[in-house]
Amino acid sequence: MADFGPVVDQVRVTSQRSARTGSIVRFVWHHQASVDDDSTITMMVTGSREVSATYTVSNDNPDGRGWSRITGVVPEQYRAWTSDSQYVDGRALTVECANSSGGPEWGIADESFEACARLAAYAYSAYGVPLRRITSAADGSGHIGHGELIDVFGEGYATFCPGNLDIDRILARAAQLVGVDLSVPAAARSRRGRASFTGSAVTAFDGSFALPSGHFYGAINGPKTSHGGVDDNEQAAILMIQQRLQELGFAPNVPGWADGKFEQPTTDAVAAWQSVNMAGLTRFPGRIFGDDWAKLFGPNNLRARGARVTAQNVPTRGGRRGAAIAKPPWPLPLGTDDHLGDINGSGRSHGGNRGANAAEIIAAIRYVQQRMIQLGFVPGVSDPNNGWADGLFEQPTINAVTAWQHATLRAATTKFGEVWPDDYERL
Numbered sequence: 001m002a003d004f005g006p007v008v009d010q011v012r013v014t015s016q017r018s019a020r021t022g023s024i025v026r027f028v029w030h031h032q033a034s035v036d037d038d039s040t041i042t043m044m045v046t047g048s049r050e051v052s053a054t055y056t057v058s059n060d061n062p063d064g065r066g067w068s069r070i071t072g073v074v075p076e077q078y079r080a081w082t083s084d085s086q087y088v089d090g091r092a093l094t095v096e097c098a099n100s101s102g103g104p105e106w107g108i109a110d111e112s113f114e115a116c117a118r119l120a121a122y123a124y125s126a127y128g129v130p131l132r133r134i135t136s137a138a139d140g141s142g143h144i145g146h147g148e149l150i151d152v153f154g155e156g157y158a159t160f161c162p163g164n165l166d167i168d169r170i171l172a173r174a175a176q177l178v179g180v181d182l183s184v185p186a187a188a189r190s191r192r193g194r195a196s197f198t199g200s201a202v203t204a205f206d207g208s209f210a211l212p213s214g215h216f217y218g219a220i221n222g223p224k225t226s227h228g229g230v231d232d233n234e235q236a237a238i239l240m241i242q243q244r245l246q247e248l249g250f251a252p253n254v255p256g257w258a259d260g261k262f263e264q265p266t267t268d269a270v271a272a273w274q275s276v277n278m279a280g281l282t283r284f285p286g287r288i289f290g291d292d293w294a295k296l297f298g299p300n301n302l303r304a305r306g307a308r309v310t311a312q313n314v315p316t317r318g319g320r321r322g323a324a325i326a327k328p329p330w331p332l333p334l335g336t337d338d339h340l341g342d343i344n345g346s347g348r349s350h351g352g353n354r355g356a357n358a359a360e361i362i363a364a365i366r367y368v369q370q371r372m373i374q375l376g377f378v379p380g381v382s383d384p385n386n387g388w389a390d391g392l393f394e395q396p397t398i399n400a401v402t403a404w405q406h407a408t409l410r411a412a413t414t415k416f417g418e419v420w421p422d423d424y425e426r427l
C-alpha cells in the first residue's frame with residue numbers, strides 16, 4: 001500500500017496514528033472549523049492536539065488549476081485520529097477540509113469541493129470505496145459525515161461537523177472523475193512537503209487477532225500463551241486494545257496510558273470492559289482472547305455516552321441497581337479544595353485516614369465504593385456489601401471512579417479519580 005494517493009500536493013507525516021482494524025471501506029468527512037489549513041496541519045504534526053486525518057484539503061486555488069491543495073498527513077496504512085472512534089476510523093480514510101469563511105457560515109470553497117471529489121474518486125479507484133452515502137452500520141462502506149456517525153454507527157458524538165461540506169455534491173463530481181488521471185505532477189508538489197516525507201516502514205501488524213489457538217493478549221509477565229507486548233506486533237495490538245478501552249471510557253484518557261505494554265492497569269481496564277460487555281461470556285477476566293477481540297472492536301459496545309447518561313446514573317450491563325443505599329451527607333467543607341480522593345494524595349485529598357471527622361469521611365467513601373459496585377465499575381464484585389467497599393480511597397477506588405467519570409461525566413469533570421461535591425451529588 002502506498003503511503004498516499006497520487007492526488008497529494010505535499011506530505012506532512014504525523015506520528016499521531018494507530019494500527020488499522022481492517023481494510024479500507026469508507027471515507028469520513030470533516031470540516032476544520034478553520035480557514036487555516038496550515039495551522040490545522042501543524043496541530044496534527046506537532047501533536048499540540050491529539051488529532052490527525054489521512055488528508056487535509058485547503059481552500060486555495062494554486063496556479064488557478066481549479067482545486068485546492070491536498071496534504072497527506074497519516075499514511076493510509078494507519079488509522080487516523082479523526083472521529084473519536086477506533087471502530088469507524090479503523091477502516092476509514094478521513095479528510096479535514098478547511099473552510100472558506102468562519103462561523104457561523106463556515107463556507108466551503110468550490111475549489112475545496114473539487115479537491116474533495118478528487119479524493120473520493122481516488123478512494124474508489126484505489127480501494128473500491130463506493131461513491132454512495134453510508135446509511136446503516138450493516139452496510140458500512142461508502143461515505144459519511146462526522147456528525148452522522150452517532151446515528152449510523154452509534155460511535156462518535158453529536159457534532160455540526162462537517163457543516164456545509166455537501167457530501168452528495170462531492171460524490172456526484174467524483175463519479176465524473178473516475179477514470180481520469182488524478183495524479184499531481186511531481187514538479188508541482190511542494191518541495192518542503194517532499195523533504196519532510198520520511199516514508200517510514202510499515203508495521204506488519206494488520207489489525208486482526210493473529211494469535212494461535214489458546215493464546216491471548218494479557219499480562220506481560222504471564223504464561224507463555226500470554227502476549228503482553230514484548231515485540232512490535234504485540235505492542236501494536238495492545239496499543240489498539242488500550243486505545244479502544246480509553247475510547248470506551250474504561251481507561252483514563254491521559255497521554256501515555258496507552259503504551260503497548262499489558263500491565264496491571266490494562267488488565268484492570270480489560271476486566272472492567274468485560275464485566276460490562278462480556279458479562280457471563282468470558283472465563284478469563286483481564287485477558288483478550290479472539291472472542292473478546294471481536295467484541296471489543298465490533299459495534300454496539302456499551303460505552304461512554306456522556307450526553308445521554310448524565311441525567312441519571314445508568315448501571316452498566318454487568319451492574320445491578322440493587323437495594324437503595326443510604327447516602328451519608330457530604331463530609332467535607334464546601335467551597336474549598338477538600339475532596340475525597342487518593343489516601344496518599346495531597347492534604348486536600350481525603351482518603352479515609354485523616355481529619356477530625358474521619359468516621360464521616362470513611363462512611364462517604366464507603367458509599368462511593370458501594371455505588372461503584374452497584375453501577376458495575378468494580379470488576380468481579382457485584383455485592384455492594386462486599387469487603388471491597390472498605391472506606392479507604394486506594395488505587396482500585398481511583399480506577400473505579402475514573403471509569404465511572406469517563407462513562408457518565410466525560411466533559412463535566414477534569415478531576416478524574418477524585419470525588420468532589422458535584423460528583424458526590426451525582427452518585
Ligand SMILES: [Zn+2]
Pocket residue numbers: 029030031082146159161162
Ligand atoms: Zn469532525
